Amino acid sequence: MLKNYIDGEWRASSSSAGLDVENPSTGELLARVPLSTKEDVDRAVSAASAAFKEWKRVPASRRVRPLWKLVQLLRDNEDAIARILVQEMGKSLPDAAAEMKRSIENAETACAMPVLQQGDKMIECGTGIDGEVMRLPMGVFGMIAPFNFPAMVPFWFFPYAIATGNTFVLKPSELVPLTMAKITEYIHEAGFPKGVFNLVNGDRNAGEALVENPEVKGISFVGSTPVCRHIMQGCARHGKRCQAMGRAKNHLVAMPDAKFDDMLRNMITSCFGCAGQRCMASSVIVAVGEKMYRNVCTSFVAEAKKVVVANPLDPAVAGEPVVMGPVISAKAKAFIGKMIEAGVQEGAKLVLDGRGLSVPGCENGHFIGPTVFTEVKPGSTLHRTEIFGPVVAIIKADTLDEAIGIINDGEYGNGASIYTQNGFWARKFKLDVDAGMIGINVGIPAPVAQLPFGGMKASLMSDIKTQGKAIIDFYTTSKVVTERYLDE
Numbered sequence: 097m098l099k100n101y102i103d104g105e106w107r108a109s110s111s112s113a114g115l116d117v118e119n120p121s122t123g124e125l126l127a128r129v130p131l132s133t134k135e136d137v138d139r140a141v142s143a144a145s146a147a148f149k150e151w152k153r154v155p156a157s158r159r160v161r162p163l164w165k166l167v168q169l170l171r172d173n174e175d176a177i178a179r180i181l182v183q184e185m186g187k188s189l190p191d192a193a194a195e196m197k198r199s200i201e202n203a204e205t206a207c208a209m210p211v212l213q214q215g216d217k218m219i220e221c222g223t224g225i226d227g228e229v230m231r232l233p234m235g236v237f238g239m240i241a242p243f244n245f246p247a248m249v250p251f252w253f254f255p256y257a258i259a260t261g262n263t264f265v266l267k268p269s270e271l272v273p274l275t276m277a278k279i280t281e282y283i284h285e286a287g288f289p290k291g292v293f294n295l296v297n298g299d300r301n302a303g304e305a306l307v308e309n310p311e312v313k314g315i316s317f318v319g320s321t322p323v324c325r326h327i328m329q330g331c332a333r334h335g336k337r338c339q340a341m342g343r344a345k346n347h348l349v350a351m352p353d354a355k356f357d358d359m360l361r362n363m364i365t366s367c368f369g370c371a372g373q374r375c376m377a378s379s380v381i382v383a384v385g386e387k388m389y390r391n392v393c394t395s396f397v398a399e400a401k402k403v404v405v406a407n408p409l410d411p412a413v414a415g416e417p418v419v420m421g422p423v424i425s426a427k428a429k430a431f432i433g434k435m436i437e438a439g440v441q442e443g444a445k446l447v448l449d450g451r452g453l454s455v456p457g458c459e460n461g462h463f464i465g466p467t468v469f470t471e472v473k474p475g476s477t478l479h480r481t482e483i484f485g486p487v488v489a490i491i492k493a494d495t496l497d498e499a500i501g502i503i504n505d506g507e508y509g510n511g512a513s514i515y516t517q518n519g520f521w522a523r524k525f526k527l528d529v530d531a532g533m534i535g536i537n538v539g540i541p542a543p544v545a546q547l548p549f550g551g552m553k554a555s556l557m558s559d560i561k562t563q564g565k566a567i568i569d570f571y572t573t574s575k576v577v578t579e580r581y582l583d584e
């Protein structure tokens with residue numbers, strides 16, 4: 097059974113209940129994850145709260161020293177961590193390596209906190225009066241993570257929280273607890289004071305205990321939209337800050353002048369990387385004009401057939417350009433199958449069916465091959481539902497305005513991309529599409545760590561995005577001092 101990391105020590109959960117953690121490629125049992133209790137969570141929060149008293153007084157330039165050390169430890173061990181990530185999550189090794197790089201990039205960005213956290217001062221804001229804005233840490237922050245980026249999503253938050261002088265309690269996804277358990281060993285080695293970073297494993301009950309604990313000043317949640325709503329309501333009830341990043345249904349728009357071959361390669365990676373389980377994965381292609389629609393339908397299916405579906409750790413596929421692993425669980429696979437059936441029932445044309453695929457030697461894995469529908473009706477279940485699997489809907493539009501309307505009618509607004517060389521079309525797209533992250537000839541427009549990450553509508557239900565300068569506002573409260581000294 098895995099342990100929790102509380103107050104600088106590995107401790108067993110107070111509960112003996114647990115869940116199996118399986119390798120989704122093989123069905124092999126990797127570990128047992130404890131279903132930690134409210135008592136475990138409260139103990140972690142108390143440790144974090146006690147650590148905050150000292151940590152907030154440590155100068156920012158010294159607070160980031162262990163983070164620098166962590167960056168180095170992660171660099172030295174990133175390949176080994178990436179392999180653990182593949183084992184428990186199932187994405188390809190290059191995808192896991194890229195995830196590690198972005199995680200490290202976030203820790204590096206947070207190392208700039210001595211500059212990023214600086215306040216403002218206005219001398220003579222009134223006659224003989226100075227005004228000053230101070231950005232101060234607040235206390236304990238919590239984070240509840242999803243399964244699809246076991247390392248990177250926690251790194252969107254905790255390096256910034258700690259570097260601003262707060263302390264932290266992380267609850268990883270119960271489906272993929274091993275990556276952060278390994279990384280926590282390096283966090284320990286990096287030399288943060290006890291209680292500054294804590295990790296509690298568990299399911300929704302541990303998440304809810306974090307939301308309900310009165311000492312927790314704010315929660316960052318990333319996961320499905322219904323849980324986002326629930327977390328936001330909980331945070332509002334308990335009067336705490338909240339970041340809530342939810343589901344997505346991302347569109348790629350192919351304009352008639354797009355550079356076709358580059359676009360096609362880019363679309364395949366966007367749609368089938370991580371078996372479609374990225375919040376920035378695209379699952380709808382809108383082709384503008386009859387000719388582009390016909391070309392995309394034919395060529396995209398031909399390219400999709402070349403995607404190799406396999407256990408990503410099988411040495412036989414190491415040299416393949418695009419490897420797609422399994423989806424996370426039998427439950428996820430069953431849901432994706434149900435959505436494919438819904439598409440068929442709605443009258444969309446199933447031109448590539450990934451169901452029924454078997455990977456030799458991995459008969460207990462949760463594999464599903466690339467799946468493509470054409471003639472999809474805008475607004476249908478297939479079009480509007482987040483399927484979170486390798487299922488792509490291709491829709492035809494006559495104009496860019498129609499394509500933008502198709503995107504904006506949806507519930508979600510995480511990412512959207514356009515393929516074009518035409519500046520007018522690109523500008524119109526970036527201004528008029530209701531999505532928080534826009535790509536122009538970029539199929540996965542996930543911003544680098546120095547820039548804010550987050551969607552709109554039901555993809556981001558709170559005000560503040562993560563990463564970059566945006567997150568400093570989440571992790572600090574400002575005090576504004578107006579001061580005057582009278583003549584001697």
Ligand code: NAD
Binds near residue numbers: 240303318326
């Ligand atoms: P999920 O909502 O099932 O679970 C996410 C986390 O919430 C887990 O740690 C889980 O234990 C916890 N949880 C579940 N119910 C809870 C409750 N009632 N109270 C407190 N905690 C609770 O999501 P998932 O399946 O792990 O992740 C996939 C989802 O995450 C997809 O919808 C994907 O689009 C989304 N996602 C979004 C972004 C983004 O940037 N918007 C990024 C990554 C993933």
